[in-house]
Amino acid sequence: MHLARVAIGLVTAGALAMAAAAASRAQPAASAPPAVGVVEATRRPITETSEFLGRIEAVSRVSVVARVTAFLEKRLFTEGAEVKTGDELYQLERGPFQADLDSKKAQVAQLLATLENAKLTTERARILLSGPAGQQSTYDAALANQRSLEAQVQGAQAQVQASQINLDYTDIRSPIDGKIGRTAVTEGNVVSPASGVLTTIVSQDPMYVTFPVSVRQGLELRDRYGPRGGLNAVVIKLRLPDGRLYDQTGKLNFVDNTVAQSTDTVTVRGAIPNTTLPNASPIGGPVRELTDGEFVTVLLEGVQPVEVLAVPRAAVLSDQQGDYVFVVGPDNKAEQRRIQLGQSTPTMAAVISGLSPGDKVIVEGLQRVRPGQPVSPGPASPQIQAIMKVVASGDPAQADSGAAAKPAGDSK
Structure with missing residues (x-):
């Protein structure tokens, strides 16, 4: 009887020990702080850019009409071709x-x-x-x-x-250099000053680009660039309808003197070269990049970069309260910082307030970061480092075109 009780006790103790060991194995180990990539917030040169929707317009436009009443004997031009000043277009009787x-x-x-x-x-x-x-x-x-x-x-x-x-x-000639449109009257018809427009010629190089600027934004641009040279302090770049960046730059040359009451905007105009495309030789002559009446995106860029406190655009997050970033604080804990953004580029964000030079900003691994959570900081990826080096060299445009920033929240 005594031996039986002893055996039962040993079995029970063994079972308890095995249960404790199993429970110990089931208990998860403490998770390691997530690894994040960081960069230091430093003052860097950045090009200020503003975007507007604009339209290409020919500098000169001529509507060709008959000055006398007579039969039209010959049409001497190719529709859609480029003509020179003095070229004969029509021959009347x-x-x-x-x-x-x-x-x-x-x-x-x-x-x-x-x-x-x-x-x-x-x-x-x-x-x-x-x-x-x-x-x-x-x-x-x-x-x-x-x-x-x-x-x-x-x-x-x-x-x-x-x-x-x-x-x-009776010899109708071109008054300007430009591209001629289609003819409205064919040979054998009687034309006169009352016949209307025979054809239209639009100049080709350079071209105007006009775009509306809201009064509020116009005041901001005036305050920003006025002390630096006014219209000469900015250059015009164009993004074509297919998304390509046009390889020529232009200059502003006109600001309208009246605000459009229906839109509260002021019309601004600039001139930009209209180059011919290589390896394009249609029957009508050379093909040029810009066409009269074409919609484009106008980029107003400052001639000289300005020094701003900048971080990669991928580090900036947003919610209903505004923009913010995560920085690595004391004891390697993540801190949320509310920031105010200034003029930025697609890859770099200019920070007006909320950060100080030297702050370690988290740019990669953001989806695993929570405020107050310990993190394991390390250098950002080579791609981000390359962007920072290019921007630090004073050529932020090269950073925008050569390396696309990761969306906010991407991991390393």
């Missing part, structure tokens, strides 16, 4: 105008002959005044007739000039 010019020239010749005879008569009357046969009235009449014929000659010569102008109008 010349016969009636040439005949009218010849008739007016004949009238001038006849009047000149009559005038020459009148001058001789006047001279004879003047000579006779010195003798007994001369009369003052005869001389005066001869002189008046001569002056009347001189006036008639001048009038006839003016008619010759008018006829010559009308004859010249």
Whole structure:
């Protein structure tokens, strides 16, 4: 009986020991702090950029119309081609105008002959005044007739000039360099000043780009760039409809003097070169990058970068209260910092307030970070480090084009 109780006790103790060991194995070990990539908030040069929706406009636009009434005999241009100043576009019927010019020239010749005879008569009357046969009235009449014929000659010569102008109008030429559109009238039709526009020519290089700027933003731009040189302190860059960045830069040259009441905006204009595309040789001539009437995104960039406290854009998070970042505080604990952003780029965020130089900002591994949570900080990935080096060198545009920032919250 005693042995049985002892055996039962040993079995119970063994079972309790095994249960304790199993429970010990089931208890999870303490989790290690999450690894995060950090960069130091430092002052770096950054290019200030503002975006607007704009439209390309030709510097010169000409509506070609007929100046005389005549049959259209020939069209001498290729629709859609580029033409030069003085190129002949249309040829109208010349016969009636040439005949009218010849008739007016004949009238001038006849009047000149009559005038020459009148001058001789006047001279004879003047000579006779010195003798007994001369009369003052005869001389005066001869002189008046001569002056009347001189006036008639001048009038006839003016008619010759008018006829010559009308004859010249039968050759319709391009008044500017540019690209010509399609013709509205074909050969064999009668055209006149009332016929309307025959075709349109728009200049090609340079082009204007116009865009509206709200009054509030216009005041901000004025305060920002006015002390640095006004319109000369910024350059224009364009993002084309397919998303490509145009490889030419332009300059602002005009700000309208009136605010549009319907939109509360001011129209701003700049000029930018319109280059030809390589390896593009259609029948109509070269193809250019910009087209009159095209919608583009206008980027206003400061000529000189400014020094700002900057962090990678991937480090910035947002919620209903605004923007914030996580920094590594004392004892390697994550701290949430509310920040105010200034002018930024797609890869770098300029911080106006909320950070100090030297703060270690978490840029990678953000999805595992909570306020007050211990973290294991380390250098950011080579991609982020490369962006920071390029921006530190003073060429933030190269950072934007050469390396895309990771979305906020990406892990290493």
